[in-house]
Amino acid sequence: MVMNRQGRPTSVETVPTDQRPDTTSGHRGLVHEEALIFEIGDNAHTGVDLEDIGTFETSLGGLERKEPINLPGLSEPQTVRHYTRLSQKNYGIDSGFFPLGSCTMKHNPRLNEKVARLPGLADIHPLQPESTVQGALQLMEDLAHWLMTLTGMPAVSLSPKAGAHGELCGIMAIRAALEARGDARKVILVPDSAHGTNPATAAFCGYAVKSIPATKAGHVNVAAVKAALGPDVAGIMLTNPNTCGLFERDIIEIADAVHEAGGLFYCDGANFNAIVGRVLPGDLGIDAMHLNLHKTFSTPHGGGGPGSGPVVFSEALAPYAPLPYVVRTKDGLHLREHPEKDDASFGRLVAFHGQMGMYVRALAYMLSHGSDGLRQVADDAVLNANYILSELKDFMTPAFEGRCMHEALFDDRFLKGTGVTTLDFAKAMIDEGFHPMTMYFPLVVQGAMLIEPTETESKATLDQFIASMRALAAAAKDGDTHRFLGAPFYAPWKRLDETKAARQPVLKWSPPAAQEAAE
Amino acid sequence: MRYLPHNDADRQAMLSAIGARSIDELFQVIPEAVRLKDLLDLPLHKSELEVDRIFRDYARQNIPAAEHAFFVGCGAYRHHIPATVDYIIQRGEFLTAYTPYQPEIAQGTLQYLFEFQTQAANLLGCDVANASMYDGSTACGEAILMARRITRGRNKAIVSGGLHAHYRAVSKTMMKYSDKDLVCFDPSPDDPEGDLARLLDAIDDATSCVVIQTPDMFGHLHDLRPIAEAVHAKGALLVAVVTEIVSLGAVMSPGEMGADIVVAEGQGLGNGLNFGGPYLGLFGTRQKYVRQMPGRLAGETTDADGKRGFVLTLSTREQHIRREKATSNICTNSGLCALAFTVHMTLLGEAGLRKLATLNHKRAVTLKNALETLPGVEVLNSRFFNEISVRLNQPAAPLLEKLAQRKILAGVPASRLYPDDADMKNILILAATETVHDQDIDKLISALSEEL
Numbered sequence: 001m002v003m004n005r006q007g008r009p010t011s012v013e014t015v016p017t018d019q020r021p022d023t024t025s026g027h028r029g030l031v032h033e034e035a036l037i038f039e040i041g042d043n044a045h046t047g048v049d050l051e052d053i054g055t056f057e058t059s060l061g062g063l064e065r066k067e068p069i070n071l072p073g074l075s076e077p078q079t080v081r082h083y084t085r086l087s088q089k090n091y092g093i094d095s096g097f098f099p100l101g102s103c104t105m106k107h108n109p110r111l112n113e114k115v116a117r118l119p120g121l122a123d124i125h126p127l128q129p130e131s132t133v134q135g136a137l138q139l140m141e142d143l144a145h146w147l148m149t150l151t152g153m154p155a156v157s158l159s160p161k162a163g164a165h166g167e168l169c170g171i172m173a174i175r176a177a178l179e180a181r182g183d184a185r186k187v188i189l190v191p192d193s194a195h196g197t198n199p200a201t202a203a204f205c206g207y208a209v210k211s212i213p214a215t216k217a218g219h220v221n222v223a224a225v226k227a228a229l230g231p232d233v234a235g236i237m238l239t240n241p242n243t244c245g246l247f248e249r250d251i252i253e254i255a256d257a258v259h260e261a262g263g264l265f266y267c268d269g270a271n272f273n274a275i276v277g278r279v280l281p282g283d284l285g286i287d288a289m290h291l292n293l294h295k296t297f298s299t300p301h302g303g304g305g306p307g308s309g310p311v312v313f314s315e316a317l318a319p320y321a322p323l324p325y326v327v328r329t330k331d332g333l334h335l336r337e338h339p340e341k342d343d344a345s346f347g348r349l350v351a352f353h354g355q356m357g358m359y360v361r362a363l364a365y366m367l368s369h370g371s372d373g374l375r376q377v378a379d380d381a382v383l384n385a386n387y388i389l390s391e392l393k394d395f396m397t398p399a400f401e402g403r404c405m406h407e408a409l410f411d412d413r414f415l416k417g418t419g420v421t422t423l424d425f426a427k428a429m430i431d432e433g434f435h436p437m438t439m440y441f442p443l444v445v446q447g448a449m450l451i452e453p454t455e456t457e458s459k460a461t462l463d464q465f466i467a468s469m470r471a472l473a474a475a476a477k478d479g480d481t482h483r484f485l486g487a488p489f490y491a492p493w494k495r496l497d498e499t500k501a502a503r504q505p506v507l508k509w510s511p512p513a514a515q516e517a518a519e
Numbered sequence: 520m521r522y523l524p525h526n527d528a529d530r531q532a533m534l535s536a537i538g539a540r541s542i543d544e545l546f547q548v549i550p551e552a553v554r555l556k557d558l559l560d561l562p563l564h565k566s567e568l569e570v571d572r573i574f575r576d577y578a579r580q581n582i583p584a585a586e587h588a589f590f591v592g593c594g595a596y597r598h599h600i601p602a603t604v605d606y607i608i609q610r611g612e613f614l615t616a617y618t619p620y621q622p623e624i625a626q627g628t629l630q631y632l633f634e635f636q637t638q639a640a641n642l643l644g645c646d647v648a649n650a651s652m653y654d655g656s657t658a659c660g661e662a663i664l665m666a667r668r669i670t671r672g673r674n675k676a677i678v679s680g681g682l683h684a685h686y687r688a689v690s691k692t693m694m695k696y697s698d699k700d701l702v703c704f705d706p707s708p709d710d711p712e713g714d715l716a717r718l719l720d721a722i723d724d725a726t727s728c729v730v731i732q733t734p735d736m737f738g739h740l741h742d743l744r745p746i747a748e749a750v751h752a753k754g755a756l757l758v759a760v761v762t763e764i765v766s767l768g769a770v771m772s773p774g775e776m777g778a779d780i781v782v783a784e785g786q787g788l789g790n791g792l793n794f795g796g797p798y799l800g801l802f803g804t805r806q807k808y809v810r811q812m813p814g815r816l817a818g819e820t821t822d823a824d825g826k827r828g829f830v831l832t833l834s835t836r837e838q839h840i841r842r843e844k845a846t847s848n849i850c851t852n853s854g855l856c857a858l859a860f861t862v863h864m865t866l867l868g869e870a871g872l873r874k875l876a877t878l879n880h881k882r883a884v885t886l887k888n889a890l891e892t893l894p895g896v897e898v899l900n901s902r903f904f905n906e907i908s909v910r911l912n913q914p915a916a917p918l919l920e921k922l923a924q925r926k927i928l929a930g931v932p933a934s935r936l937y938p939d940d941a942d943m944k945n946i947l948i949l950a951a952t953e954t955v956h957d958q959d960i961d962k963l964i965s966a967l968s969e970e971l
Contacts, residue, residue: 037634037865046871048601050953053874056881061902063740063771065873070641073868076603083631083862087612090627094611100620107522108615111567117605120578125591126795127931128582129923135580136794149561161653161796175696199843206696209843247548278546283553298522302608302855303628304618304815306653306797322692338938347692351594351656351685351784352795360574367573370564373520379542380523380530386545387533403537403545426621436621458524459533491623494823501820501832505809507647509637 031492034085038509041072047079070511089492090303091435097461099388101407101438101450102195102243104273104295109368112298112361121360126352130334136356137333141326143363147291147310150366150374151272152282155318157325158310159354163270166290166309167201167237169322169349173288173313174235174264175205176320176346183262185234191220193244193442198237198268207234214444218244218400218409225254229261239268240284241275243442244400245385245407245450255285264288264317272296273454274382274406277375287314293355297362308358319344324353380455381406384462388451391466395473399445406454412447418476420484422447425472427487427495432468520564584792586926588959590886592906592950593736593931594655594683594762595795596787598875599954604789604862608855618815618854622830623822628854629829632817635861642767642864643781644774645803649814651852652800655784656686659730659760660693661802661813661847662780666728666756667699668811673727673755680704680714681735683762684936690730700725706937708899708908708946711739715746722753728780732760733773736936737899737948738883738906740770747777756780764788764801765952766904768876780804788867789859799856809833813847875953879905882951882960889964890949895971899946906950908933911971915947918970925966927959 026033058064074082091098098105116122124133144156160166171188178185188202191212199209210228215221220238236258240248248254255265267281267289273296281289293299293308301307313321323345324337335353339345369377382405389398389408397413412422426436426449438450453462475483488494525533530542539545546554565573584597591597608614612627619625619632632650639648652658663676676694678687678701687703694701702721707714718729729750733741743759750757759773761783773781785799786792804812810833818832867875883905890896895912911918915932922929930949937943951960 034630036630038637041865041868043869046868046874047603047866048871048875050871050874050878053877053881056884058880059884059887059901059903060770060880061740061742063742063902065767065769065771065775067775069768069772069869069872071638071864071867071869071872073871074865076601076866079603079862079866080607082865083607083613083858084610086627086630087607087610088627089624089630090612090616091621091624092612092615094615098615098617100617103617105615105617109522111570113609113614115571115574115578118574118578119583119585120581121574122791122793123583123585123597124581124794125584125589125597125792125928126595127591127593127935128584128928129920131920132582132923132928133794135577138580139577146561149559161657165653165657172692172696196845200845200847203843203845204696204847206698249548249550252550252553275549277559278555279549279553280555300614300855301617303613303616303625303858304852304854305651306853306856308797337935347695348685348688349692350689350796351654351683351798355796356794357797364570364574367562367565367570368522368567369520371558371561373523373564374561375558376520376523379545380525382545383525383530383533383537383542386537386539390537403539403548405548427623430621430624435624456522456524459529488623493623493626493826493828496622496822496828496830497820498830498832501818501830502834505816505832506819507633507636507809507816507832508640509633 032085034082036509037072037074037082041074043068043070043072045075046073047076096433096435097457097465098435099437099451099453100435101452102270102441103438104452104454105301106298106454107456108298108300109365111368112364115364116357116360134332137326137335139363140359141333143359146363146366147312150276151289151312152280153312154315155313155321156310157313157321158359159322159349160290160309160311161350161355162305162307163290163292163309164197164201166311167197167268168204169311170266170288170290171201171205172346173317173320174266176344177264177317178234180344185232187233189225189228189233189236191238193242193444194237194239195243195268195270202237218246219248219250220254222250222254226257229257229263231262233261233263235264235266237266237268239270241271241405244445245404245409246400247405251284259285270295271406274378276378277371278378281312287317288312293358293362298365299358299361306355306358308355320346322346322349377455384453384455384457387462388453388466392469395470399448407450407452409445410449411445414473415447415476419481420476422449424484424487425476428472428484430488431490432472434465434468584928588927588962590930590949590951590955590963591928593948594685594784595792596763596765596950596952597792597954598765598787598952600789600791600863601866603866604859607862608859613858614855619831622828626828629817631858631861633819633829635857636817638861638864639801640803642772643783643801643803644772645781646806647809648801648803649812649816651857652802652814653853654796654798654800655760655762655782656689658782658800658802659686660690662758662782663690663728663730664693665780665811665813666758669808670727670756673725674698675700675702675725676728676730677718677721677726678703678730679718679732680706681711681737681739682730682732682760683736686760706736708737711735711741715741719746719749722750722755726753726755728756728758730758730760732762734763734766734904734906737908738903739900740902740904743773743776743778758782763904763906765876765879768872769880770904774803785860789863790856797853797856799853799860815852878953882953882955883907885957886949886951886960889960893964893967893971896967905952906948908946908948911945911947914944921970922966927963927966929963
């Protein structure tokens with residue numbers, strides 16, 4: 001067919017851009033407004049076809065659900081459109097640069113997604129007979145081997161479901177080990193710069209938390225650690241590289257001091273991406289460390305989980321690791337799910353065996369990179385962060401002197417007197433098309449901006465980012481506050497009122513009638 | 520390496536900008552003595568084709584559920600997942616996003632979490648539900664801790680014998696280093712009513728909550744109404760646990776029956792078996808307890824133009840603000856699993872969910888009726904949803920191995936969960952979801968009649 005183009009204008013008339021008409025639909029071209037499913041669906045519609053049931057004698061014993069549940073249904077095309085439109089209101093790594101410090105937002109390879117969906121790995125039940133899941137157990141054993149080799153640690157527990165869950169696993173093992181030797185210590189040392197989950201975890205395990213200040217150079221104060229150590233201190237929780245993006249060069253001295261005082265050493269491995277293949281945590285005196293498979297090993301963050309946080313252990317803590325774990329017997333691989341006689345394990349941390357779906361993806365990532373590629377990961381991650389630091393240090397204010405590891409930390413001194421805050425600056429970055437860095441963390445730095453580029457960003461992307469950041473810093477200093485205080489201008493929403501959300505929490509949709517009655 | 524964009528020229532240009540001679544120089548901060556010189560003893564990088572092949576080999580050594588007559592449940596359930604679900608969760612804007620810390624560019628995630636919370640709350644029969652937890656078992660432990668916070672001064676939790684053995688073990692672990700007591704009743708698969716009566720007798724002034732699963736680990740459904748009344752009369756809270764979320768399409772919700780906190784495993788909707796994880800913890804409670812609830816919450820608000828939008832809210836409960844005073848150390852939810860759940864739930868709608876649940880129940884009734892015709896098999900349930908328990912005339916575990924050879928995965932032997940309990944040896948727990956065909960049931964029955 002030949003298109004008849006006769007009469008169709010092909011040149012573009014210049015139209016004044018500030019005259020934008022309102023639309024009847026509320027949509028704006030490709031940007032669609034999307035109502036809640038409760039406003040577009042109803043309880044009678046469905047998007048699935050199920051076989052007809054007929055009548056039969058039920059055995060629910062008078063517990064039948066009779067009242068309406070209020071779960072709207074949509075047909076398949078409506079469902080696809082609803083979620084497609086929602087997805088278009090999200091920023092992901094696939095969309096653009098996502099330098100969210102401490103979160104290691106690296107590319108998520110699609111091969112990992114593909115192999116995780118093989119029926120032999122996805123469609124198997126955790127309680128099938130072991131003889132029917134030998135491949136799954138082998139995969140868990142191989143993943144364990146990689147994690148132990150990459151960390152130089154002799155044992156690993158795969159079960160924890162996230163980083164914070166890994167912390168819990170590690171601190172419980174520490175407490176179990178101390179109690180096994182009849183040592184009821186009460187205090188865990190946690191640096192000021194730590195992730196908030198560290199003190200929360202210590203408290204969860206019944207420990208009092210003692211804060212350790214940072215030095216002016218952004219490191220843990222070794223003298224303060226030594227002064228705080230004593231017969232009541234169960235151990236220390238330290239992040240390395242730390243949340244300021246710096247390697248704790250005194251870590252061995254700290255580990256020795258903690259051990260001498262009878263304590264144990266937990267390392268938060270959230271930032272392992274910076275050192276993989278460059279140093280073994282096992283050489284640093286660490287007793288337990290979690291690894292975020294969703295950070296270093298690229299399993300998708302998925303909008304906030306699921307994560308996976310295996311924990312590697314030293315010889316001292318290995319006997320106390322949680323159940324279950326894989327053991328090799330003459331009949332093949334076996335999953336030890338229950339404590340045996342004289343078992344020192346502190347118990348079970350999750351139903352079943354942990355995040356198998358994440359194990360598959362992480363192992364696919366490791367096999368793809370190999371020992372050479374993983375070392376290159378750390379190299380490029382550190383190179384990228386230092387490149388950003390060096391290109392921005394004259395325009396913004398680095399929190400500390402010298403080079404960084406995998407993330408560059410700035411404070412808000414360069415914004416002093418401009419009327420622009422770290423938050424405003426972050427919102428202006430959204431208009432530039434970037435996901436903002438981590439803001440106001442770590443707490444030890446005023447108005448912190450923590451930038452973690454990861455190794456999967458090209459030099460061209462970094463250069464574009466650097467140019468935007470320089471221009472924004474210059475605009476702030478030039479008094480162009482409008483672009484900051486009103487930002488974001490180009491996101492589908494303006495700034496959202498968090499105070500209002502917290503003051504009168506609306507956590508669930510209610511029908512309009514109920515809403516009116518409540519008011 | 521296909522995931523790393525730099526070539527050597529890029530690296531050199533960047534090093535020059537930094538003023539470093541080599542990348543090694545950037546790592547000099549690591550003490551010389553421990554700095555690795557050589558590559559670790561692991562294989563070198565592999566092509567996509569090679570990696571794909573390796574995983575097909577792993578997969579080949581497992582027997583996927585679809586290739587068997589499949590009756591395995593007991594906390595994880597195989598349901599048909601519409602193709603749309605997997606398509607949606609693989610959209611990069613969902614898959615590769617993070618926790619919505621910048622709400623202006625994360626409304627996709629925040630809106631589906633708000634919708635998810637509403638669906639979960641309605642399904643559980645609760646005023647509010649959070650944005651999800653790691654799984655049902657950890658949600659159960661968190662519920663017990665929350666009950667303790669609400670009933671200040673009361674330290675004891677009483678756990679029914681029908682609670683899934685793993686949930687019980689996980690809860691024990693979570694209480695291990697606190698001043699909380701966990702009193703666990705032994706499982707009594709033959710006498711579910713007696714189990715609950717003993718449990719009610721045990722409530723005292725120190726009891727903060729009673730934990731009951733329905734349908735329980737052996738498939739028994741429980742009427743929580745009289746229990747809730749008795750528990751409340753003693754000033755304690757009722758924590759209800761549901762491990763098969765589809766049951767709530769047919770059975771009265773725990774919230775309707777008076778439970779104060781309801782936790783559930785949401786895997787059964789939208790999420791595959793995945794050998795045990797990742798799964799999806801659901802957590803609901805009464806409005807008045809919302810500030811004691813763990814986990815993330817999405818809440819409605821407006822933007823600077825007055826347009827409706829959503830944000831993470833009530834974060835003053837959480838550890839990044841509260842540090843050691845937080846309600847929990849939990850940091851993540853199960854975002855993508857919650858998305859899978861909510862997409863599946865939207866496709867079903869109430870009409871579809873009710874039909875799906877009825878279909879499951881019908882399969883289980885068919886299975887029960889068929890099993891009752893066999894000598895050497897005693898069905899233990901009178902009131903159930905899609906799972907039942909039987910007492911066999913011989914140990915269940917070895918029999919299961921024999922049936923597996925005949926392409927039948929006939930269920931979970933109770934001895935796998937309670938290996939030291941002699942009474943469990945002959946008990947087999949079987950689930951029948953909509954994925955079970957009538958032919959599968961015929962196959963099971965004829966195999967059993969030969970083996971028993």
